[in-house]
Amino acid sequence: MTHAAQSPAVTLPRTWGNRLTIFGWFAFLFLIGSQVLAIAISPPDRDMGDLQKIMYVHVPAAWMTMLAPLTVLVFALRYLWRRREEDDLLAAAAAEVAVAFAGLTLMLGMLWARPTWGVWWTWDARLTSTLVLFLILCGYLALRALVDDREQRAQWSAAVGILGAINVPIVYMSVRWWRTIHQIQSSPSTVDPAYVIGLRLNAFAFLFVMIYLIRRRYEAALIERAAEHAIESAALGKGGTDRG
Amino acid sequence: MSLRHDWRRARAIAWKDLTAERRSKAGFNSVVALAVTILAMFGFALGPDAQAIRDAAPGAIWLAVLFAGVLAFNRSYQVELDGGALEQLILYPGGRRAIFAGKLLANFAFVSLMLVIVIAVGIVLFQVTIPSAWPALVGIVICGAVGLVTLGTFYAAMASRSRAREVLLPLLLFPMLVPVLLAAIEATKALLGGNIMSDAGAWARLLVAFDVVFLVATFLAFESVIEV
């Protein structure tokens, strides 16, 4: 006989636990350190002055924005191959973090453009590609929000995620050609070696932060899923005639 | 299942979709009317200066087809969902790829016909002069249509069965079609401006690459997407 007040037993998923929190601290401290270092050691740019420092956030954010869809692609492929729920949740977590980084890249790009060109937006090749990527990711997340059946959602997300990721290089190429034809100046690329160290350091910092965020989001989803499973199992056990 | 059987099935599905569409009367006519309306709206928004309109013509035409096309793609699955026919369709033995192929063919016919009409109207409304290299233009249009129909048919298989399908399909489809849009519009502009092969050729190659990549990818992925 079941006890009416018994709460459902939750099997907790495997998580990194405390190690994740420690890693998170490490990632953020590393980031702060890299930012401070980069800002301190790099001289003001000839043309942009101190505005150049925004590059240390904007460029690594942009690099992560390119990396994250790759992550979604890998996890989506793995889901289609092994049909494990965890891979779907990983892909979704990666996509959410990717949207955040894409949004950050776009905003910083706009903050840079305004004092430099006097306009909020230039149809620069990289910025525009990031915008398209941002929209593709929004579509992915909208799909997940609008489909209720879990297996259907996982299957469809995987397909959409893979197609979206495949398209990223094509989008980038086409936007770049588009800009070249119309010859609008693009955001200055960073060539000066004085900036390289700062960029590299911050790139790693952002990578650590991204890994932390994806893992954190993923583990939250795992716990949600475990709770759902527990509720469903409990609902199955209750009600009707007793089973042997 | 043999390839011949698959081809028979694909043909049957294309025939069914087109016949149903033709008989329903509502479908094709209203979608084309919408496309032409959108085209006119662009004219109002961008005109009446002749040069401005002429420059905007390729963009306006493709956008009109894009917006109206979204309706067409959702409709092609609507016919299955209304009477519960989709379940029967899945139960027929053999691969689902024939279903995708059949719907691709039907949608391609639909969109091609729509493009012809919209381009004709666009040429008139936007005072476009037909270039001497117009066969190349036709080629570009066909390649663009293939890309549009491939992704549209694929995404509609999902969107039409989710909530808020009218919003979800454009949300999924439009960002993915940016390369197609840019290639088709730029190649068209190049050909219209007499600025021939180099520019248009590069865009044409991009379009073809896009079409090939996504035809293969969607065919591979369709099976897992059409199952309930």
Next chain:
Amino acid sequence: MVIPTSSSLAIDASDIARRFGASWVLRGVTLRLSPGEVVGVLGVNGSGKSTFLRILATLIKPHAGTALVCGHDIAREPEEVRAQIGYLAHTPGLYDDLTARENLIFAAAMLDRDERGVDAILERVGLLAYASQPVRGFSSGMQRRLAIGRLMLIRPKVLLLDEPYSNLDSGGLDLMNSLISEWVDAGAAALVVLHELAPAADLLDRTVTLQDGRAATKPAMHSDPAGIPLAASGR
């Protein structure tokens, strides 16, 4: 008492469970059918009868449990299962803008059957006079007859019929019953979801009632209850 081995059973379902959201419609349905058997599935609205049928038809997946249809696993070998079954759904699944004949021609093409047999089928189901009319104008009984006609294009080993008698007049009822008898005589098994026993009473070997997501078996009035080792209750 001989317990049939899985490979010879037409349907061998164990503990099939399925939920919608957090509530379970089916909680563990166990059911076995041998070839040549006709079993009726009863239950109130919402008891999961149609859901169970659709699971066996491989249209949806169970959230727990396994089932073999003609020896093939519904989860791992859906294509093989689909080749053996004939599923008559609650909704007819026809194309409104096509004529009756065109609907069957389409089905024949999809099944890789000869299209020339279509008119004979239309005659058998009593729709030959309406062959060239679009289905849109058909009554629900006529649509049901057309769906039955489509079923005749398949040669199923397992029939999954969801309320096949609804909307049929007495001629239609006779048609349905004679078809079921023909198929069963040829060795098919039939699982028939019913709202009421009357139309199928003579055909059924036994009935199963779905209640609270589980199956309880009662033998039909005239049949011998021995040799039917079933039901999850009390096991």
